[in-house]
Amino acid sequence: MPSVSTKGKNMPESPIRKLVPFAEKAYKANKTVYHLNIGQPDIKSPEIAMKAVSEHNLEVLAYTRSEGSEEYRKKISAYYHRNNIPAEANDIIVTTGGSEALLFAMGSIADVGDEIIIPEPFYANYNGFATASGISIVPVISKIEDNFALPPISEFEKLITPKTKAILICNPGNPTGYLYSKEEIQTLAEIVKKHDLFLVADEVYREFTYDGSKHYSILEEESLAQHGIIIDSVSKRYSMCGARIGCMVSRNKEVIATALKFAQARLSPPTFAQIASEAALETPQSYFDDVITEYQDRRNTLVKALKAIPGVTVGEPKGAFYCIVQLPVKNSDAFAQWLLEEFDDNGETIMVAPAAGFYSTQGVGLNQVRIAYVLNKESLIRAVEILKIALEKYKD
Numbered sequence: 077m078p079s080v081s082t083k084g085k086n087m088p089e090s091p092i093r094k095l096v097p098f099a100e101k102a103y104k105a106n107k108t109v110y111h112l113n114i115g116q117p118d119i120k121s122p123e124i125a126m127k128a129v130s131e132h133n134l135e136v137l138a139y140t141r142s143e144g145s146e147e148y149r150k151k152i153s154a155y156y157h158r159n160n161i162p163a164e165a166n167d168i169i170v171t172t173g174g175s176e177a178l179l180f181a182m183g184s185i186a187d188v189g190d191e192i193i194i195p196e197p198f199y200a201n202y203n204g205f206a207t208a209s210g211i212s213i214v215p216v217i218s219k220i221e222d223n224f225a226l227p228p229i230s231e232f233e234k235l236i237t238p239k240t241k242a243i244l245i246c247n248p249g250n251p252t253g254y255l256y257s258k259e260e261i262q263t264l265a266e267i268v269k270k271h272d273l274f275l276v277a278d279e280v281y282r283e284f285t286y287d288g289s290k291h292y293s294i295l296e297e298e299s300l301a302q303h304g305i306i307i308d309s310v311s312k313r314y315s316m317c318g319a320r321i322g323c324m325v326s327r328n329k330e331v332i333a334t335a336l337k338f339a340q341a342r343l344s345p346p347t348f349a350q351i352a353s354e355a356a357l358e359t360p361q362s363y364f365d366d367v368i369t370e371y372q373d374r375r376n377t378l379v380k381a382l383k384a385i386p387g388v389t390v391g392e393p394k395g396a397f398y399c400i401v402q403l404p405v406k407n408s409d410a411f412a413q414w415l416l417e418e419f420d421d422n423g424e425t426i427m428v429a430p431a432a433g434f435y436s437t438q439g440v441g442l443n444q445v446r447i448a449y450v451l452n453k454e455s456l457i458r459a460v461e462i463l464k465i466a467l468e469k470y471k472d
């Protein structure tokens with residue numbers, strides 16, 4: 077019997093998707109499941125993007141250039157300039173989602189056995205991309221008690237070794253909702269320059285900031301021109317997760333030339349989806365104003381309701397649409413499974429993402445879950461009510 081690879085065996089399961097079989101069981105038992113586990117927004121994709129695809133006049137659905145179509149990259153560059161990010165079309169490689177941008181970035185800057193420092197908890201799939209690339213993630217812990225603020229410089233410097241190639245941040249953060257301040261970005265800039273590292277910033281939630289706070293991109297920091305790499309995506313910005321379009325951005329020419337070779341190996345990002353994404357760039361600001369008001373309202377509703385449950389602690393998200401919630405349970409994996417398999421309240425239950433998979437330190441986050449506020453307010457209120465009832469019934 078031929079055997080699969082060790083790398084394959086080491087690939088982590090997605091903590092966001094691994095409970096799906098139990099959710100299937102819940103559907104079969106006719107339960108309604110409120111999905112708090114996955115960042116699939118319920119917001120409509122911009123009409124202009126959908127129309128561009130339905131009204132296309134292509135006769136051949138051909139490949140585009142490996143780095144993405146020139147027209148699209150020019151328009152993305154204009155979008156970045158509007159956001160104070162001096163990125164030109166040649167600094168951009170269009171990818172199949174932010175996911176592929178992460179793979180290209182890791183492949184372009186680190187060799188097998190190299191290390192990347194990431195504040196944890198972090199987007200769980202970083203574990204998968206690092207495993208696929210043979211890279212070790214070195215976590216620096218940020219804590220719920222500090223609302224997941226950046227750990228002090230000394231914590232990062234303790235972890236830097238000759239194998240360290242980069243620091244990777246997610247800003248605003250999935251799963252914490254943490255938004256890095258300009259000062260924190262400047263602190264990170266000092267560290268990466270001092271130790272000659274890359275700073276990779278996953279900015280796929282750039283637009284989603286609340287309470288009037290503004291996102292500060294790493295490439296707004298001129299001194300990071302050679303060190304900074306942005307990971308981006310249309311998935312959340314335009315609620316176009318299924319388009320599978322993202323990009324990798326760097327003003328470092330060698331990084332882009334290297335990433336381009338990875339892009340050439342997979343030929344081209346999807347053509348229809350680039351048409352939709354190019355049109356989406358014309359989305360009026362009023363779309364974002366409405367969406368951000370909606371998410372901010374949802375966040376307020378969710379956090380207030382969660383705080384009212386005895387024994388529950390919740391971080392205060394300032395951006396994106398997730399929060400980490402600490403529950404009075406020993407093992408949130410078992411609790412999440414129990415919610416789907418054994419519990420219901422009037423035929424309804426909830427699905428949450430156990431948070432341990434968002435940490436790479438073993439044994440941390442076992443009593444935490446990640447909740448995505450991608451449901452309307454009425455559903456969120458009902459979902460939190462179900463959580464409260466479930467916690468009263470659950471025996472660890």
Ligand SMILES: Cc1ncc(COP(=O)(O)O)c(C=O)c1O
Pocket residue numbers: 115172173174175176199246250278280308309310311317320321322
């Ligand atoms: C932080 C973060 N980065 C990257 C991605 C990848 O998104 P996509 O491949 O859909 O662009 C996601 C998706 O949820 C995410 O939350």
